[in-house]
Amino acid sequence: xxxxxxxxxxxxxxxxxxxxxxxxxxxxxxxxxxxxxxxxxxxxxxxxxxxxxxxxxxxxxxxxxxxxxxxxxxxxxxxxxxxxxxxxxxxxxxxxxxxxxxxxxxxxxxxxxxxxxxxxxxxxxxxxxxxxxxxxxxxxxxxxxxxxxxxxxxxxxxxxxxxxxxxxxxxxxxxxxxxxxxxxxxxxxxxxxxxxxxxxxxxxxxxxxxxxxxxxxxxxxxxxxxxxxxxxxxxxxxxxxxxxxxxxxxxxxxxxxxxxxxxxxxxxxxxxxxxxxxxxxxxxxxxxxxxxxxxxxxxxxxxxxxxxxxxxxxxxxxxxxxxxxxxxxxxxxxxxxxxxxxxxxxxxxxxxxxxxxxxxxxxxxxxxxxxxxxxxxxxxxxxxxxxxxxxxxxxxxxxxxxxxxxxxxxxxxxxxxxxxxxxxxxxxxxxxxxxxxxxxxxxxxxxxxxxxxxxxxxxxxxxxxxxxxxxxxxxxxxxxxxxxxxxxxxxxxxxxxxxxxxxxxxxxxxxxxxxxxx
Ligand SMILES: CC1(C)CN=C(N2CCN(c3ncnc4sc(CCF)cc34)CC2)S1
Numbered sequence: 001x002x003x004x005x006x007x008x009x010x011x012x013x014x015x016x017x018x019x020x021x022x023x024x025x026x027x028x029x030x031x032x033x034x035x036x037x038x039x040x041x042x043x044x045x046x047x048x049x050x051x052x053x054x055x056x057x058x059x060x061x062x063x064x065x066x067x068x069x070x071x072x073x074x075x076x077x078x079x080x081x082x083x084x085x086x087x088x089x090x091x092x093x094x095x096x097x098x099x100x101x102x103x104x105x106x107x108x109x110x111x112x113x114x115x116x117x118x119x120x121x122x123x124x125x126x127x128x129x130x131x132x133x134x135x136x137x138x139x140x141x142x143x144x145x146x147x148x149x150x151x152x153x154x155x156x157x158x159x160x161x162x163x164x165x166x167x168x169x170x171x172x173x174x175x176x177x178x179x180x181x182x183x184x185x186x187x188x189x190x191x192x193x194x195x196x197x198x199x200x201x202x203x204x205x206x207x208x209x210x211x212x213x214x215x216x217x218x219x220x221x222x223x224x225x226x227x228x229x230x231x232x233x234x235x236x237x238x239x240x241x242x243x244x245x246x247x248x249x250x251x252x253x254x255x256x257x258x259x260x261x262x263x264x265x266x267x268x269x270x271x272x273x274x275x276x277x278x279x280x281x282x283x284x285x286x287x288x289x290x291x292x293x294x295x296x297x298x299x300x301x302x303x304x305x306x307x308x309x310x311x312x313x314x315x316x317x318x319x320x321x322x323x324x325x326x327x328x329x330x331x332x333x334x335x336x337x338x339x340x341x342x343x344x345x346x347x348x349x350x351x352x353x354x355x356x357x358x359x360x361x362x363x364x365x366x367x368x369x370x371x372x373x374x375x376x377x378x379x380x381x382x383x384x385x386x387x388x389x390x391x392x393x394x395x396x397x398x399x400x401x402x403x404x405x406x407x408x409x410x411x412x413x414x415x416x417x418x419x420x421x422x423x424x425x426x427x428x429x430x431x432x433x434x435x436x437x438x439x440x441x442x443x444x445x446x447x448x449x450x451x452x453x454x455x456x457x458x459x460x461x462x463x464x465x466x467x468x469x470x471x472x473x474x475x476x477x478x479x480x481x482x483x484x485x486x487x488x489x490x491x492x493x494x495x496x497x498x499x500x501x502x503x504x505x506x507x508x509x510x511x512x513x514x515x516x517x518x
Contacts, residue, residue, distance in 0.1 A: 003078055003085075004038055005030075012074035017248045020046065020072075021255055024225070028259055033160070033221040036152040037132055040228050041080045044133020045072055047232060050242040051128060069244055080136045088113065088153045102159040102175040104183055107150070108197040110157070111185040114141070114149045115196070130231040144231060146186035147171035151224060164224050165200075166217040168267065168308050169348040170210050172200055174218060189345055206430075208343035215302040222261040229253055230268045250275040254284065264301045266294035270312035277316060291316055307336045311352055323364045323405055327414035330356050334421025342429035350433065353422055358441050361415070365448040368403035402450045409456045412449045416457075 004012075007030070011023040023042070027034040049070040091113040097106045119139040128134060129142040135149055147164060151173060154162035162175045170188050175181050182201075187194040188210070203211035219227060229252045234245035253262070253272040262268045273290035280286070291313040298306040314329030333356075337349065405411050419442055426433040446454070461469035 003081055004035070004074070005032070008038075009074055012072065012077075014042070014046075014072035016069050017244065017251055020248060021251050024252055025255055028222055028225060028255070028261070033155070034225050035081075036148070036155055036221070036224055036228070037084050038077065038081050039225060040132040040148070040152060041077050041084070041136065042072065043228060043232060044128075044131030045077060045080075046070060046248065047128060047131065047234075047245055048133060048137075050245045051234065051236045053236045053240075080133065083136055084132060084152075085156050087117070088156050092157060094157065099158075101161045101177055102154060104175075104181065104197065106157075106159070107154070107162065107173060107175055107183045107185065110153045111146075111150050111183075111196050114146055114153065114185075118146075127233045127235055130233065131228065143186045143188060144171050144227075147173065148224070148228060148231070150185045155221075163221075164219040164227060166219065166227060166267075167210055167212045168306060169346075172216075179218065189347065192345060203345075206343055207339075207341040209307065209337065209340045209346045209349050210343065212302065213305045213340070215305045217265055217267075217302075220261075222256070222259070223265055226253075226256045226261050226265055226268050229256060230265075230271050246275060247279070250279070250281065254281065263293075264297055266297045266302075266306055266309045267312075269294035269297065270308060273312065273316070277319070287316060288313075304336060305339070307333050307349055307352070310336065311356070314356070318360055318364065321367075323368065324408065324411050324414075326360070326364070327411055327418070330361075331414040331417035331421070334418045334425075336421075338421040338424035340425055342425055342431050342433045344431050357418070357422075357438065357445075361445055362441065365406070365445060368405045369448070372403040373400055406449050407453055409453050412446075412453050413457065415445055415449075 007026055008023060011019050011026065014020050014023065020042070024034075024039065027039060046069075088110070092106075092109055097103060097109075114135075117135075117139055118141060122129075122140045124140075124142050126142075129140050130145040130148070132149060132152060134145065135141050141149060148171070151162055151164045154173075154175075159175070161177075161179060162173055163179060165172050165174050165182065171186060172182060172184050175183065182199050184195040184198050184200065186196070200211055204214045207213065217223070229249060232245060232249040232252075234241040234243075234249060236242055250272065253268060253275070256262050256268070257272060262272070269290050273287040273294070276284065276290065277287045291309070294309040294312060298304055298309045310329045310333035314326045314333065317323070317326035317329060334353070337353070340346070342350070401407075422433060422438075463469050
């Protein structure tokens with residue numbers, strides 16, 4: 001694996017965002033695959049300068065201290081790259097391994113080399129530990145960074161078959177013919193024994209979200225570049241982001257988007273959409289389109305087993321006050337999680353649903369109730385008919401109608417689908433999901449809706465082919481008829497009830513407001 005080629009060197013010294021984008025463009029455009037180690041060192045170097053809140057790299061522009069983009073010389077980047085190459089080639093005796101595709105022993109050996117060179121103790125969940133710059137200058141990597149470093153090291157050793165596999169909260173590698181083999185190369189979460197060297201099969205069999213039912217993002221080299229760009233962390237501290245670093249990430253994600261490398265990467269599309277929501281780039285597709293492209297990718301390439309595309313969009317609608325659309329997204333997210341069994345390593349997605357149910361939805365219900373109370377039509381001071389004021393000197397209490405959201409049966413149906421999905425997630429799981437705190441919020445949320453709406457609900461039974469099996473009224477009418485027939489009917493053996501959950505032919509219920517169009 002050679003270092004920077006001449007056409008790459010001409011971009012140095014990097015002076016601004018544009019020069020970094022052009023370096024990435026030339027690395028991604030040429031016939032030889034992009035050099036993961038070189039690009040990761042370059043990004044890590046820039047991130048380190050722009051997010052270290054040392055005053056020295058800031059120019060006092062009067063109003064506030066503006067960090068200036070660092071000048072990145074070729075020499076220090078190439079020096080760090082060669083340090084990586086020497087360490088990897090010096091630790092792996094390739095004569096012990098077959099040429100061509102990698103073996104499990106090779107992958108495990110590379111993982112051991114990275115693992116054993118990490119510093120003894122450091123906080124692994126800190127920021128800026130994702131790049132090879134962090135590894136080479138501080139011997140520290142987070143769990144994603146270890147997996148990425150293993151893939152970059154295998155690239156240095158000449159193995160083109162070793163690739164990064166990404167779930168929504170874990171990373172591992174694929175290798176061998178057609179990338180058919182899998183191996184753990186890093187740890188996951190806290191207090192879990194690492195399974196490095198083992199294939200992924202058990203996690204998939206357990207139906208845990210962490211392994212996405214065997215539908216992870218299988219990266220190409222360009223998607224591994226997208227992963228390192230997605231992993232950029234612009235935060236200087238918990239309250240401040242480096243504008244330059246966020247802007248660099250945004251422009252690199254647009255480069256990758258335009259080259260088609262985000263097409264099968266829902267989370268990177270979500271990252272770009274979030275950045276665009278904060279600071280829109282002129283003449284680019286709007287965030288809403290990117291979020292929907294992420295959902296579409298999840299459906300087309302990953303059997304709709306990914307949850308984050310729906311919670312990315314749900315968060316976007318929530319922040320814009322489009323609460324019905326947010327509820328619909330969260331119901332669809334729950335519809336994905338229902339097919340999994342909860343496992344102790346799935347805490348991240350548990351926390352996601354907990355925040356939706358215990359913070360976002362209560363805040364939403366509170367805010368729509370408050371806005372109704374404060375709406376001009378209702379506040380006595382501004383009411384047109386102030387006769388009540390004159391007659392008894394006190395305004396007569398005005399019956400406060402519930403906000404449209406709380407009168408909308410579809411919103412109520414989405415709320416029920418959200419909770420039903422979480423309940424089904426728990427069914428058959430080794431670890432419980434719900435506790436009494438959930439019940440409190442479920443009752444509070446359901447009670448926020450008007451009694452009328454809650455009575456208007458109509459459950460349509462939809463078969464696996466999408467046909468309407470029957471709705472409640474039909475069911476009631478049939479119930480009447482059945483009673484009449486019961487006497488005459490001889491006992492017949494009932495069809496065994498079809499199971500529920502993934503892959504079963506069981507019907508599913510769709511809750512709609514009465515009289516809704518189908
Ligand atoms: C809807 C959300 C809560 C917003 N941000 C989210 N994420 C931020 C970005 N994330 C990611 N973005 C790109 N690629 C990856 S690979 C991976 C698993 C560890 F390797 C995580 C992740 C994780 C999820 S999900």
